[in-house]
Amino acid sequence: MQTASWVKNRFHYGWITLAVVFLIMLITAGTRATPSVMMVPLEHDFGWSRATVSAALSINLALFGLMGPFAAAAMQRFGVRRTVMSALSVLAVGVGLSSLMSQTWHMILIWGLLVGAATGATSMTLGATVVNRWFKERRGFAMGVLTASSATGQLLFLPLMAAIVERYGWRPIVLLVAGAAVIAIPLVAFLLPERPASVGLRPFGESPDVPLDHSVSQANPITIAFAALKKASGSRDFWLLFLSFFICGASTNGYIGTHFIAMCGDYGLSEVKGASILASMGVLDLIGTTFSGWLSDRFNNRVLLFWYYGLRGLALIFLPWAFGIQYFGLPIFAFFYGLDWVATVPPTVRLTTDVFGSRDAPVVFGWIVAGHQLGAAFAALGAGLLRNSLGSYTVATMISGGLCVAGAILVLRIHRKPKLQAAMA
Template structure:
């Protein structure tokens, strides 16, 4: 009987770690209204803390990828989980809005950003040759799984016990995963005398992967400088910024308060967002499987186009109860939510080679910049206009633009020329 390759155990530990850190991703949507009621802060003020978090969540990513190369995934991820636990747990003592920005924004932002999606990209690059796309999809779905687990729990705790219990639950979940990561996660298969799953011989880590001089930050900046000279980097980065704007920034942050504006109970809205997490898991895993078989540029174009059309319809679907039309949107949007990640990781790996994980870190940074801008902009729009309609329609149009850009992503062919693939 063939024994289980250690890569699967490492991937399982990573999946649990991502779930543990994902508790905070469910927090803002659930707590915006309770914090508004408890402290009298405006929705724009609370959204600012979310924006700082999303910004750091992204900007840390390329440096985290380089730090994982230099110090190892285990150390970086364990420290990241401790930051998430501290930032979430200390919110129970806050009395002013700047403290929310410091804790939610800075501490938790640094923690979540230090593992984020680059953790999945780095791990699959080191531990898998076969099934890379599939495993990337599964690990990416870990965030959705965490959202699925935490959203209804946090909504119920907030309703029954208050928002502080929800914050403490997130802190406890992140803290509980630290021992698992420390004792079971390993940085490379070569470290324990193995080869990556599907590899025929051990991988020699080249300077492109481990740069002893200049440090992790210097390498991250160098990789950005080189990548930014290419058009395909900007197509990926701008498209992913729009992806972040339309998911974490808008739906993830404002769907629950927007539904509440239309008379829907927060627990019902949180349950709908959790259902998005259910279908997100299926959509992301399937997208990873497709990324091993279908041109990832085509996948991105289709995903963004369908997302844009669904957002243009969403404002008409809100009601005091979850109507069938809203349920159709929830299922569809869930399937599409993080489906963009596996093809984006695949393109970064294919185009930029050994620097692919760090390049994806920068592309992911743009994702979170887009999310941060829209998280605040949507909150301010709601404060001034009394509704979110402009935010929904604007995000829909931007997604259609992302679909167009994805269809124009270029790849370098053997003779050095750049060739563009037109979709449709």
Template sequence: MINPHGDPRARRYHPAMLVIGVTFFALLFSAGLRSAPGVMMLPLEMSLGWDRATISFSAALGIFLYGLVGPFAAALMLSVGIKRTMLAGLALMAASTFASQWMTMPWHYVLSWGVLSGIGSGAVASVLGAAVVNRWFATRQGLAMGLLSASTATGALVFLPFLAWLTEGGAWKPVALAVSLGCAALIPVVAILVPEHPEHRGVRRFGEAADTPPPPPLKQAATPWLAIEALIRAAHQPVFWLLAGTFFVCGLTTNGLVGTHMIAFCGDHGIEQVAAAGLLSLMGFFDLIGTTASGWLTDRYNPRRLLAVYYGLRGLSLLALPFIDFGPVSLTIFAVFYGLDWIATVPPTVKLANQSFGERDGPIVFGWVLVAHQMGAAVAAYGAGVIREEVGTYTPAFVLAGVFAVIASLVFLFGLGRREPSRNTESTMVEAVA
């Protein structure tokens, strides 16, 4: 039975806290997997003789699929459940990275770390966080989404120095084994500790009043086709293209460029791999602060104004990076400044998606917005590798990314981002999918 008091503030403990904690670690391991190719790039280049553009292609493909799977995973979460989707994603991540220890050809890397791990990690991505927050939280959604978004930064914080240490001497197989075992260890944790619905623990959503009516049931089966239908509905709304376009830039300027190539960029300036990974960890630490704070701010301020600030600061930091001296002080300043803004864009973007498309369509539409994010990341991951091969430096790639981030900031300041979504639009979208 559901707790008659309804309000979780009357309880000393709400199971939503445990669910968000386990989800945090699932997203953390998924982020750790997606950051591992940046650590493996130089060891693979040295030990197997593959060129950087080929290695970058696999990373780009994995990043792209990480996003493309998102909306379909969101639809599956409505059909087969959040828990089963998480378990399937973790199992595929563990199996594909474990099998990669025996790869000898570039296509083996593309299949294991590109295709299979990309699909698996896409089921355990930001869209999972959006689905969990919507299902388990009626209030403090921005803060909860900020915490879950920060898990990707924490993944870099926890994994990168350790993974970089494993690559000493040019080894890459210990990295694949470590990622695989980490994903596999989380499978029983999710299976045991994550209930499918609040009602299964006899509670309502966190912060939900006792007299709140339950959400209307779906009028159709929640199949992967629901993701396509949600996209068709969303495509008629200008706000969707605003979010997708600017999130393309978000991916272009974060995991695609910095997450994939920053260690190699530092290597071009004579910085050891472990030290460069420590720099990314420092970014991750400050993004843990920045993204959590962004969630708190999103509950209180206009998300469009927040996004204008975030993209502007990120663009300025990327424009400055190629022209600093890459000394300890200047790199630390960059890591702090850029790190606070790494993925602070996620909570306000999720809020805009939910405001504009309703609580049912919102996570699926955000999944499509995340596809645009990963398309931008894939372009940067592959494009920066090609630029480095052709020009001999990463400078043009970082300058271009900085320019695009500044443009995204101006779009939110002076473009469609100034419009507030109407309640009628939100109601229509909810009714369409209900």
């Protein structure tokens, strides 16, 4: 890695690695945002109901999460670079082929199975793996920056995609997203080392007395993933993290990320308007999540999560009324919800590392992400079914807000020492 050798005497190469992974996760976020602007056009072009499209997207969301622990294990066994390049290749081919789809099974195969599996290797588990390998200090900030790429992906892609759909239809946007994945492949090949020791470095902030870590697991990735699950599943903290992230996924990717643009259409707002509101929430989340990473290095992460889930729940409960308040309703919702969109990720990663250690944390976090995406799949399908049967999203919104309030209470029990043990410590 000649580039790494050139920069390592100027500043730590971990920041270059962070930038490359930010780009990968940004493209993943843009890909994952694409179906939300395709939902109504597919309904018009093929007569597919929102429940049908939501079913395909729920498979996507579930696979996205379930691939996480196996992707993290594959990165341990085969390397980050090879795993990510393979996933980007599948993503580019799958998304490109979707421009030819005309049957519901095409949607399920491509956007459900292929895209769901590929994006599972290029999102949050990738971020957690890279941060734990490259950073001893400022882990929360680094994870906050990577998580914020989801917001930036929406900011860059959604308004553009909505405008293209409105003028040219939905097919050009899938070719745009496929092209972005192709461009990322050579950047990964040339700029993403496997670990700090590959370029003669230690993780950022690690003592110079610590020997370089060249270790590579020889175990089967499936064995690694299930061994981590077996070990973690005996811990109450794992299930609290899993359940809280289930609620996180249900109230973000699954509900607002999938249905918000279609919900705006129910109130007479255009796709471009809905996408613009979603993008504005992306800008706010870029700020909120980066700041959340900074806070997670300095304050009690359980308390941070309590406020994040509680405020998100109140914002969602307010949403049905926001559409009826002229001028100020949706901006108020967008402000509070946007700052909180994925601010939960840095404290959750930090707590996972505190409980399970930096070596096991990426794979364990992969299983926690699986909970996030199972929640997203539940909400994507459930909201679509409720909208079809009731004619509005109001009940789905109330359920989502109520889950967040419950999540705010649950997170206070994570990694909490018994009083007697805490007094003796």
